């Protein structure tokens with residue numbers, strides 16, 4: 001006679017199978033791999049946390065949030081603002097205050113004793129919040145209505161970016177809209193200026209009726225020496241001298257070390273196309289940033305540099321000979337890169353702005369649809385990356401190239417070509433395309449204008465795409 005297994009026996013068999021993999025080897029494999037990845041994820045997570053924790057300056061004598069007379073909140077991405085916050089913390093403590101310093105995202109729901117709150121924040125990614133402040137505005141709603149301390153916002157930014165200290169301004173506006181009272185007007189610090197910070201310290205001192213000395217000088221991240229390995233020069237005949245400069249790690253003197261470096265592809269810091277390289281030119285304490293046209297896994301660091309009249313850094317870079325060295329550091333820019341997935345990507349640029357766009361195309365080994373709109377002056381002189389782009393079209397890393405030149409018969413600008421192809425652009429955006437724009441401020445403004453005109457017929461605009469993370473700019477300079 002035959003009798004079917006009961007529920008208990010079936011459960012037992014399933015558990016037996018899960019443990020042994022018998023008859024269900026693929027499930028056993030998935031479970032095995034998942035189990036193995038747990039310690040890996042744990043270890044990498046702890047390492048990431050530890051790196052961030054170590055990068056943050058230690059605040060000695062940090063009072064509790066509810067016992068402090070003064071609160072300092074910090075919005076920072078790459079931690080330089082923390083150094084300024086620590087200087088303020090120490091100076092206020094010396095002035096007899098109990099001070100609590102924390103990231104902006106840790107805004108409490110109330111500060112029982114605090115009379116003053118200082119908000120020091122940087123701005124990132126085209127006017128957005130830095131990572132330690134990206135939940136601050138949402139948390140404001142939860143703050144208690146009674147006994148709000150008076151606030152002052154100090155913005156840290158860089159006047160090279162179009163939206164200088166935009167997030168600091170948004171923070172002040174949001175606090176005022178929530179009914180908070182200012183103790184000081186918003187002030188800004190350009191490129192970590194020691195002098196501007198000391199001047200702000202004097203105004204803060206007046207609030208407390210005493211002299212406050214804020215002497216703090218920011219140190220740039222450690223630099224690494226890089227050697228120029230090749231250069232291609234364009235644009236001199238059309239008064240737009242632009243060079244594609246390719247750097248590698250400095251070759252060790254020893255032959256074996258050189259061989260090991262080449263085999264191990266070592267010596268370059270970690271970076272991706274679209275990140276920035278900071279270069280401090282001789283004769284200036286301030287680094288200049290250049291958008292990277294390659295990723296470290298390409299084995300070289302490439303930038304595309306337009307020489308500015310009288311420009312210190314661009315002049316120095318244009319004067320470099322193969323074999324000469326520069327000192328540089330990497331500044332990540334994770335918001336400016338193609339999103340993962342199969343959606344089309346529309347790349348738009350002019351002049352040296354082609355650099356990161358060419359890097360994205362080079363890395364498009366999965367051959368997702370990529371459309372490049374780019375403007376130069378004369379194909380005989382400044383057609384940057386012309387041979388490479390031909391190769392990318394041939395191997396389908398680039399779907400379409402629309403290069404347009406202004407100093408030829410019936411010349412046009414890149415925004416004209418975008419408008420000419422309005423129906424294609426509209427269709428791509430309806431298909432979920434992302435748009436990445438790189439080049440001068442004036443060009444980006446014209447592109448935004450053209451796109452708004454194109455999108456109006458489908459009830460969309462660039463601001464909406466921007467909010468969805470589908471429109472990103474890397475914009476510099478005026479011309």
Ligand SMILES: Cc1cc2nc3c(=O)[nH]c(=O)nc-3n(C[C@H](O)[C@H](O)[C@H](O)COP(=O)(O)OP(=O)(O)OC[C@H]3O[C@@H](n4cnc5c(N)ncnc54)[C@H](O)[C@@H]3O)c2cc1C
Nearest residue numbers: 160288289290291305306308310311312313314476477478
């Ligand atoms: C995020 C970011 C990315 C950048 N990426 C690139 C890039 O990929 N390629 C590139 O070539 N540059 C790029 N820049 C610009 C670059 O950082 C420098 O500002 C530029 O090279 C000029 O520096 P300089 O030391 O030569 O000029 P400075 O000595 O600082 O200035 C000399 C003169 O040039 C003028 N000037 C400076 N910059 C410009 C400009 N861009 N347009 C017009 N006039 C200017 C100044 O007003 C001044 O009169 C980028 C800037 C930023 C903020």
Ligand SMILES: Cc1cc2nc3c(=O)[nH]c(=O)nc-3n(C[C@H](O)[C@H](O)[C@H](O)COP(=O)(O)O)c2cc1C
Nearest residue numbers: 076077078079080081122123127157158161164165
């Ligand atoms: C990728 C990137 C984007 C930036 N965007 C802006 C910006 O839109 N507006 C601005 O004023 N500063 C901008 N900055 C400059 C920083 O805000 C400035 O260097 C600040 O001092 C950095 O502080 P932090 O290191 O604490 O984050 C940007 C810097 C980088 C690297």
